[in-house]
Ligand SMILES: Nc1ncnc2c1ncn2[C@@H]1O[C@H](COP(=O)(O)OP(=O)(O)OP(=O)(O)O)[C@@H](O)[C@H]1O
């Protein structure tokens with residue numbers, strides 16, 4: 001059985017973070033292991049509290065699982081601070097972990113901050129250059145490229161700027177744009193590959209980013225090339241958003257257990 005590792009934060013409401021990752025990994029019939037970076041007190045309305053683990057203990061969790069299990073892909077989500085980012089980057093190098101999918105999580109769907117501002121440079125300099133693919137949303141793409149958040153800038157321009165940070169591939173997600181299509185753009189430094197679906201009219205997008213990046217990690221682990229991995233993952237997240245889980249009074253989570261096939 002293929003094995004995937006998620007290094008991310010816990011979402012007590014079960015829709016995002018490590019919980020979303022493990023549900024997604026299970027939906028793809030892949031074995032999931034998890035290294036927890038932080039525990040959030042969170043529900044569909046927002047994040048009420050955060051307790052972050054030490055970098056040392058995050059590293060110890062990685063040592064435990066990597067010395068025993070055999071990962072075909074690794075996904076990172078909420079990394080909370082620079083100490084954890086540095087630890088994760090060092091472990092990725094030490095164990096030569098492959099197919100690293102970096103979701104540069106900065107804020108929750110609710111708007112709550114999940115990464116210390118001072119950590120952004122560490123993400124750019126230490127971790128992103130090790131990634132097979134990074135999956136920023138529009139805002140994260142702007143922060144990583146130093147653009148003004150209110151600036152009107154194309155996904156193509158953002159993807160080209162982001163590619164300079166050193167990841168092999170960049171997938172910029174246009175999910176939060178106001179257009180009629182949910183357009184994501186994959187860039188390898190030479191050509192753009194577009195993945196578009198009609199926008200689903202819903203606010204129930206709690207955990208969409210975590211789910212998409214975990215699905216990409218699974219598909220890479222299963223041996224798909226990046227374009228096919230993103231295509232299959234986009235199909236899955238679209239179905240999961242459409243189906244949705246009617247739980248909670250805020251942004252409902254997606255339905256992770258939709259079929260991964262057509
Ligand atoms: N309303 C929607 N309809 C269709 N697809 C959507 C919608 N919202 C998001 N998506 C898709 O979901 C995937 C995740 O993108 P999104 O921009 O929501 O990530 P994110 O902001 O990182 O998520 P999160 O809120 O969990 O941090 C992308 O493929 C995006 O295009």
Ligand SMILES: Cc1ncc(CO)c(N)n1
Pocket residue numbers: 008009010011016017018040042077078105107108109114206207208209210
């Ligand atoms: C723990 C956690 N990670 C990531 C996200 C991004 O949606 C979230 N809301 N919570």
